[in-house]
Amino acid sequence: MPRIDHPDRTPARPQPQRDSVLPELREVWWETGVRARAQAGLFAVFSELPRLVWAALVVSWRADRLRTSVVGVTTVGAGVMAAFGLLAAQRVLVELFAGGPTADKVLAALPALAALAAVTALRAGMAAAMGYAQNGLTPKVDREVERGLFEVTTAVRLEAFDADAFADDMERASRGANSTTGLVQASMNLLAGLAGVLAVAVAVVVVHPLLLLALLVATVPNGWASLRAGHLRYQTYAAGSVRRRRLWLLHRLMAERDSAPELRSYGLRGFLLDQYDRVMAVETGIQLALARRVTTTTTVGAMIGGVATAVVYVLLGLLLIDGQIPLAAAATCVIAVQSAQRSLAVVTFQVDRVYTEGQHFRDYTGFMTRAADYLPPHAEPAAELPAPGRLEGITVDAVSLRYPDRDTAAVDQVSLTIEAGQTVAFVGENGSGKSTLATMIVTLRTPTSGTIRYNGRPAEDWGSDALRARIGVVTQEYHKWPFTAATNIAVGDITTHAERTRIEAAAARAVAHDMITDLPHGYETLLDRTFAGGQDLSGGQWQRITAARGFLRDADVLVMDEPSSALDPRAEDALFQAIRDRQGRGITILITHRLANVRHADRIFVLHHGRLVESGTHDHLMNADGRYAELFTLQAAGYDTTGPAAAVPRQTATAGRSTP
Ligand SMILES: Nc1ncnc2c1ncn2[C@@H]1O[C@H](COP(=O)(O)OP(=O)(O)OP(=O)(O)O)[C@@H](O)[C@H]1O
Numbered sequence: 001m002p003r004i005d006h007p008d009r010t011p012a013r014p015q016p017q018r019d020s021v022l023p024e025l026r027e028v029w030w031e032t033g034v035r036a037r038a039q040a041g042l043f044a045v046f047s048e049l050p051r052l053v054w055a056a057l058v059v060s061w062r063a064d065r066l067r068t069s070v071v072g073v074t075t076v077g078a079g080v081m082a083a084f085g086l087l088a089a090q091r092v093l094v095e096l097f098a099g100g101p102t103a104d105k106v107l108a109a110l111p112a113l114a115a116l117a118a119v120t121a122l123r124a125g126m127a128a129a130m131g132y133a134q135n136g137l138t139p140k141v142d143r144e145v146e147r148g149l150f151e152v153t154t155a156v157r158l159e160a161f162d163a164d165a166f167a168d169d170m171e172r173a174s175r176g177a178n179s180t181t182g183l184v185q186a187s188m189n190l191l192a193g194l195a196g197v198l199a200v201a202v203a204v205v206v207v208h209p210l211l212l213l214a215l216l217v218a219t220v221p222n223g224w225a226s227l228r229a230g231h232l233r234y235q236t237y238a239a240g241s242v243r244r245r246r247l248w249l250l251h252r253l254m255a256e257r258d259s260a261p262e263l264r265s266y267g268l269r270g271f272l273l274d275q276y277d278r279v280m281a282v283e284t285g286i287q288l289a290l291a292r293r294v295t296t297t298t299t300v301g302a303m304i305g306g307v308a309t310a311v312v313y314v315l316l317g318l319l320l321i322d323g324q325i326p327l328a329a330a331a332t333c334v335i336a337v338q339s340a341q342r343s344l345a346v347v348t349f350q351v352d353r354v355y356t357e358g359q360h361f362r363d364y365t366g367f368m369t370r371a372a373d374y375l376p377p378h379a380e381p382a383a384e385l386p387a388p389g390r391l392e393g394i395t396v397d398a399v400s401l402r403y404p405d406r407d408t409a410a411v412d413q414v415s416l417t418i419e420a421g422q423t424v425a426f427v428g429e430n431g432s433g434k435s436t437l438a439t440m441i442v443t444l445r446t447p448t449s450g451t452i453r454y455n456g457r458p459a460e461d462w463g464s465d466a467l468r469a470r471i472g473v474v475t476q477e478y479h480k481w482p483f484t485a486a487t488n489i490a491v492g493d494i495t496t497h498a499e500r501t502r503i504e505a506a507a508a509r510a511v512a513h514d515m516i517t518d519l520p521h522g523y524e525t526l527l528d529r530t531f532a533g534g535q536d537l538s539g540g541q542w543q544r545i546t547a548a549r550g551f552l553r554d555a556d557v558l559v560m561d562e563p564s565s566a567l568d569p570r571a572e573d574a575l576f577q578a579i580r581d582r583q584g585r586g587i588t589i590l591i592t593h594r595l596a597n598v599r600h601a602d603r604i605f606v607l608h609h610g611r612l613v614e615s616g617t618h619d620h621l622m623n624a625d626g627r628y629a630e631l632f633t634l635q636a637a638g639y640d641t642t643g644p645a646a647a648v649p650r651q652t653a654t655a656g657r658s659t660p
Pocket residue numbers: 162403404406410428429430431432433434435436437476
């Protein structure tokens with residue numbers, strides 16, 4: 001077994017390979033934690049229960065105090081009624097077994113019978129009230145927990161998503177959020193079951209203390225067997241998380257739209273089905289082994305329980321013959337044993353559920369605690385910070401950013417200034433740090449070191465919402481929102497509830513208007529194929545929609561990261577015309593590999609391995625004959641029709657040169 005230092009904190013390190021049959025089923029960091037908990041033994045189950053039940057009650061209380069109180073009162077009430085019921089039953093038996101004519105015996109038993117009926121009715125009424133309150137609690141608890149999760153996942157800094165462990169953590173947290181209702185219900189049922197067992201115990205002690213011992217002997221073996229079986233099931237579940245993850249992945253690969261074209265064109269069907277068969281072969285073997293162990297455990301429990309019950313009955317018979325206990329007490333004991341066995345079955349089942357659901361719930365609470373580290377630094381409401389006026393200038397001062405688990409900085413000590421009305425371009429080879437620098441400028445990421453100033457002050461000094469409202473972003477990895485075309489553009493400025501004319505104007509600037517009006521329902525066409533009537537768009541059409549998003553907010557600063565990579569030449573030309581129209585009015589930051597489009601930029605910043613190596617206008621940089629000139633000439637050669645000689649690229653690159 002791998003060594004576990006801090007099960008919940010251990011970062012994503014490859015664990016020693018355990019499963020030689022399926023090398024792809026590698027354990028991830030959190031699975032070691034789950035495994036450790038599962039293997040902690042049956043004692044751990046019990047020691048953890050009170051905390052889990054308490055946590056469930058706290059969540060339930062926060063979600064709905066009234067219903068939680070009703071469940072609490074009825075749980076205790078039902079337990080008390082169960083005890084009274086048994087005592088009333090015993091009274092009835094005492095009267096019936098008394099000496100004298102039968103009619104008199106029945107008459108004497110009538111009050112006890114009436115009490116028994118009343119108690120039974122009350123108990124049923126309480127059970128109904130408890131069920132009703134519990135059902136009403138479910139959606140409230142779901143909402144309380146899920147909303148809390150979404151509040152955190154939508155607020156954490158983007159950096160959180162760079163950490164593998166965080167993404168895994170988040171996935172398990174949403175599974176854990178779904179378990180909360182189960183935990184709350186199981187906890188309440190467990191309390192009800194315990195109240196039932198306790199009631200029986202109290203009742204039999206009142207009748208005859210010796211009966212308590214008989215009760216224990218008859219019920220404990222079965223209870224132990226069910227608990228052990230539940231624990232075995234949880235152990236198997238925990239140990240199987242890698243397989244489940246793999247199956248889930250294979251399910252997505254074989255049944256979802258995204259992978260369908262490549263699956264067919266590369267003929268991956270057999271390959272994936274084979275992977276599925278391999279995982280399932282292991283899974284089936286494990287489930288069969290589990291079934292064997294569970295059956296053995298429950299059978300042994302049932303056998304011991306049966307023998308113990310028989311011993312109890314023999315003992316009762318001997319005590320009766322000996323005159324040690326009255327016949328009514330013996331009969332009550334028989335009823336009590338059966339009642340206790342029923343309650344104990346409930347208890348053991350619910351213990352198993354509380355433990356299993358509780359483990360998932362722990363994932364949720366653990367995530368909520370850890371996620372706090374990723375929340376934005378300002379605890380005070382953003383409203384208290386001043387809103388910046390129109391953004392007239394951005395100063396990037398010795399800014400660096402290093403992604404987690406990377407040896408080198410993606411952006412390394414970059415300093416630059418962007419003035420009001422300027423259109424600037426970030427250019428450089430793949431991975432040179434252009435997008436990373438842009439995400440810091442738009443405040444999506446925080447620099448590891450250095451400062452970015454907006455109108456002379458760092459981002460932390462401005463209200464973050466107000467600052468972001470002045471910045472528009474069209475990212476390279478845009479999202480296809482599963483909404484209508486109009487809403488897909490409106491998300492660019494969702495807080496202002498943009499009216500249709502503004503949406504259409506933005507679409508027109510992004511060369512998207514005609515394309516949208518050609519859709520079956522125009523702007524109201526749903527852009528999601530998974531819903532009836534939904535449509536999908538081509539890559540270039542999606543890119544026009546996302547560019548429109550950027551234009552919708554007439555932002556002081558507009559960042560466009562590769563806005564034209566999928567556009568046809570005509571659309572590209574029109575888009576860059578629209579971008580040029582901003583020149584002199586607002587700041588535009590352009591990231592593109594199509595260098596012909598940055599010729600008009602007021603300033604071009606050339607990045608290489610995260611460093612700013614050149615900057616200047618197109619003419620300056622061409623004259624400097626450095627890296628920009630090399631890239632530009634290389635690209636231009638592709639369009640040169642005068643012959644191969646004209647297209648020979650330069651062999652050397654000049655780095656580190658900067659011109660004014
Ligand atoms: N989320 C991330 N986690 C870890 N490393 C990242 C992440 N995003 C980018 N990187 C790394 O940071 C470096 C800079 O990436 P960036 O996306 O900023 O480059 P780019 O210049 O925009 O590239 P391209 O022209 O391909 O879009 C690359 O080495 C990349 O692998």
